[in-house]
Amino acid sequence: STKEYICKKAKGQGPPPQPPTSGPGWNDKCGSWMADPFNDFCYLFNYLSMRTWAEARADCINQGGDLVSITDPFEQAFIHGVIQTTPTGISLWMGGHDSVTEGGWEWTDSSPFRYIHWNAGNPDDYFGEDCLSILINSGYWNDDNCQNKRGYICKRRGRTPEPPPPHDGFMTALVCQNSLAVIHCPEESVINIQSAFYGRKNDDTCPHFGESGGTCTVDGILPIYRERCDNRPYCVARAHIEVDPCPTVSKYLEIVYSCEQKVCLHGLGVEDGN
Numbered sequence: 001s002t003k004e005y006i007c008k009k010a011k012g013q014g015p016p017p018q019p020p021t022s023g024p025g026w027n028d029k030c031g032s033w034m035a036d037p038f039n040d041f042c043y044l045f046n047y048l049s050m051r052t053w054a055e056a057r058a059d060c061i062n063q064g065g066d067l068v069s070i071t072d073p074f075e076q077a078f079i080h081g082v083i084q085t086t087p088t089g090i091s092l093w094m095g096g097h098d099s100v101t102e103g104g105w106e107w108t109d110s111s112p113f114r115y116i117h118w119n120a121g122n123p124d125d126y127f128g129e130d131c132l133s134i135l136i137n138s139g140y141w142n143d144d145n146c147q148n149k150r151g152y153i154c155k156r157r158g159r160t161p162e163p164p165p166p167h168d169g170f171m172t173a174l175v176c177q178n179s180l181a182v183i184h185c186p187e188e189s190v191i192n193i194q195s196a197f198y199g200r201k202n203d204d205t206c207p208h209f210g211e212s213g214g215t216c217t218v219d220g221i222l223p224i225y226r227e228r229c230d231n232r233p234y235c236v237a238r239a240h241i242e243v244d245p246c247p248t249v250s251k252y253l254e255i256v257y258s259c260e261q262k263v264c265l266h267g268l269g270v271e272d273g274n
């Protein structure tokens, strides 16, 4: 007889969502903005629209970001590497300013102002410079007149993929030939077999006859144990096979598995429902 059953699927296991559009320079994390592969952030480089520092910042906020902050040498190297390829210009606006307290530099996006990369002799507050720009050629920083019209760099956080559903890591069950072991998972989780080996790879595992145990690999093992164990809270794994391709070698069974939150690992309708 057939019984009905309900499946539950962990978040993030479906196909990845499609990006809303595509095209050259498009990426999943940042869309049309540039992604730094070593952090979670996205950057927009405006070389051509020249704005005061305040106008530049307003434009970045309008686009869902803020003027760029640089918080470590890796981000500095990334930014400098990109702007070096720009055809023209002296410097670009960043999000640093000391307009609240003279000499008390801060980032508009609230990042801590710890890493610094000042150009020699700066900051010099020359005629009251309170806004931070980055020199295109050298990558060094300058305190600059906020009313100057410059290109600018925006920064925002990128979309990061959801972490995989939690599990307890991989475990190994070792069963010598003709013995059996019960593989089990903690409450509310089920077995998910990663790999299965039956045979002998070395002399050190399980008893064997003679000086050397020989080697043997029995093919087609994985589907058998997956059928017996996958998606169940426990199963009996017996180190035995009906048709033995190498009867003179004493073998062992090695199953690598994880315990996953209850999910229908094979999709709706495949399970027998028992």
Ligand SMILES: [Ca+2]
Pocket: 098, 102, 103, 125, 128, 129, 130, 131, 143
């Ligand atoms: Ca200043």
Ligand SMILES: [Ca+2]
Pocket: 122, 123, 124, 125, 126, 129, 142, 143, 144
């Ligand atoms: Ca200066």
